[in-house]
Structure formats: structure tokens, C-alpha cells
Amino acid sequence: MSAWLANYAAFLSDRQADIWTALREHIVICLIAVLFGAVIAIPVGMLLAGNRKGWLNGLVFTIANILQTVPSLALLAILIPVLGIGRTPAIFALFLYSLMPIMRNTFAGFQAVDPNVIEAARGMGYSTAQRLLQIQLPLAFPYIMSGLRVTTVYIISWATLATLIGAGGLGQLIFSGMGVNKKELIVTGALLAVLLALLADFVLGLAEKWVTVRTKSAPAAGTETAG
Template sequence: MNNIWSSLQERSADIVKAVGEHIYISGLSVLFGILVAVPIGIMLAGNRLKWVNSTVFTIANLLQTIPSLALLAILIPLLGIGTWPAIFALFLYSLMPLMRNTFAGFEAVDPSLVEAAKGMGYSAQQRLFRIQLPLAFPYIMAGIRTTTVYIISWTTLATLIGAGGLGQLIFSGMGVNKKELIIVGALLAVILALITDFLLGLIEKWISRKVRVNPASTTV
């Protein structure tokens, strides 16, 4: 325990830098994933061509099954090394769970509510933002929370292509045989994932209180 505390004190600047890099890489990866996967999930839920849905999900599944190290190695000759190739790789991994949860959320919306809103003269945009999106929101947030935890964990591998992050502490500890550095890096990654999940949970509760759907009148 004393060795861990000593490492924290001696390398505090490196640790702070590594935490900042880790948050930056994982945060942008998830953000880009949300901006791409959620709209695609919404479009797929409204699409009636099953072969299109099957094709998109198959491609996303294939990306998900590629081993992390293999994907990083593939990207090196294409994008080089550094932060952005790592962000791109993690972005690809975020697509499937975000897309799947968004699709499931919209599929779970009671069609009678949508039809009732349509009968009341709601436009497609109004039905989306006033009915479907609020009801699908818990599914979407579940996908975001799960994906974020996974991405924070996988970001430790980003150091292998020079992107930094907490993986730098872990691999440095392995290189110089310092277990305390490995423990500090791994522990901080776990703590960061738990804190992020907790904060996202608070955000979900706050937004859920703000946005309510009344099934009887199909209004927010």
C-alpha cells in the first residue's frame, strides 16, 4: 500500500495527464458513436425493409467481433499512430451497442400511442420528439452507459499506438516491473468508469423527470 501511495505522489503529474488523456479519448469516442449510431438506430426502427436492417446490424456485429489489438494494428498503416486513430477504433466499437439499444427502444414503443398521436394531427417530427424518443430514452441511456464503461476499459489499449491514457501507466509498470504502477492505472480506470456511470445515471434521472409522456393524451 505504501508503494502505491509513493507512486501516486512521485508521478502525480503523469497520472493527472494520463487521466485527462483517458477522459478525452473515451469521451470523444462515445460522443461520436452517439451522434452516428443513435440516428441510424432511429432510422432502422422506422424502416420496413428487413434486409437493410439485417445488413447494417451484420456490419456492426462484424466490427464488434474484431479483436481490439487486431483493429488497432489494421488502422496503423491507414491512419498512423496517436490519439485520433485510437478514437476512431473505439468509435467503431461503440456503434453496435448504441445502435442496438436505440433500435430496441423505438421497437418497444406501443404502436397505438404513435397512431393516436398521428390521428390527433401530430407530424412525423412531433411524434418522434414528443412520443417515441421520450419512451425510448431509457433504452438509449442504458446503451450509452454500458458502452461508456466498455470504452473506458478498452481505452487502456490506446497506449499501444501512442495515444496515451491510463494504459500508459499499466504498460510502463509492466516494462519496469513495478506492480504499483499497474495497480494505479487499472484502479483509476475502474474508478473513472464507476464515476462516469454514476454521473450518467444522475443525468438520466434528471432528464426523465423533465420529459414525461402521458399515454392518455399522447402529450409530453
């Protein structure tokens, strides 16, 4: 065991440039995909929560569900003729996968807000935008962050397949290790993917707690100045 650890340490020293490159590529791919997903899915979830047309909600969630169930390899294969190979189709595929959990949690968060709270804010003169941003959004924020955390972990895992279309990332280490039967590459790629997912979840959890504490008194503060 000690001999293997010594060899593994030597491997890390020799291949640290390649490892850091793969890690950086993986982070960029995941960050862009989740960011774009949040920019689209959160506003859509908010709009659907306030929408009174049930058929529209059903249609949007059905489309998102269909995208979620398409196997990742199949989706990548479908995108190659349209977007080619490399980072762009990988980011787009991961972006599509990120939509459903973020949108669903945003929708659930806004639906969970007590109607009496909204009605009280309306009676105190809050506009629709004020109710949305100062009342509903802070109360729904834990749901939204939960969706972001779950999505980020999934995306980091799924992004390892991006290397199959030339996007790089930690999957490059894993598949290269499988190709040359080098366990060090496989272990490094898999371990870094796990650690990256855990770190991302931890950081987002801290951000959730910080924002929740900062916004906890926002409705009360807004109530004092609404008149």
C-alpha cells in the same frame, strides 16, 4: 502492509503529474469516441426502427456486428497503415466499437414504443417529426441511455490498449509498470480505469433519471396543444 501503503502514497506524490496526464488523456479519448458514436448510432437506430425494409436493417446490424467482433489489437493494427499512430486511430477504433450497442439499444427502444400510442398521436394531428421527438424519443430514452452507459464502460476498459499505438491514457501506466516491474504503476492505472468507469456509469445514470423526469409529462403536454 502499512509500509507498502506508505511507499504507495510517496509514489503517488512523486508521480502525480504523470498520473493526471494519463487520466486526462484517457478521458479525452473515451469522451470523443463515445460522443461520435452517439451522434452516428442514435440517428441510425431511429431510422432503422422506422424502416420497413428488413434487408437494410439486417445489413446494417451485420456490419456493426462484424466490427464489434474484430479483436481490438487486430483493429488497431489494421488502422495503423491508414491513420498512423497516436490518438486518432485509437479514437476511431473505439468509435467503431461504440456503434453497435448504442444503435441496438436505440432501435430496441423505438421498437418497444406501443403502436397504439403512436396511432393516437397520429390521429390527434401530430406530424412525423412531432411523433418522433415528442412521443417516441422520450419513451425510448431509457433504452438509449442504457446503451450509452454500457458502451462508455466498455470503451473506458478498451481504451487502455490505446497506449500500444502511442495514444497515451491509463494504459500507459499499466504497460510501463509491466515493463519495469513496478506494481504501483499497474495498480494505479487499473484502479483509475475502474473508478473512471464506475463514475461515468453513475453520472450517466443520474442524467438518465433527470431527463426521464423532465420528459415524463411531455407526451401529455403535447397532446393538449396538438389540436
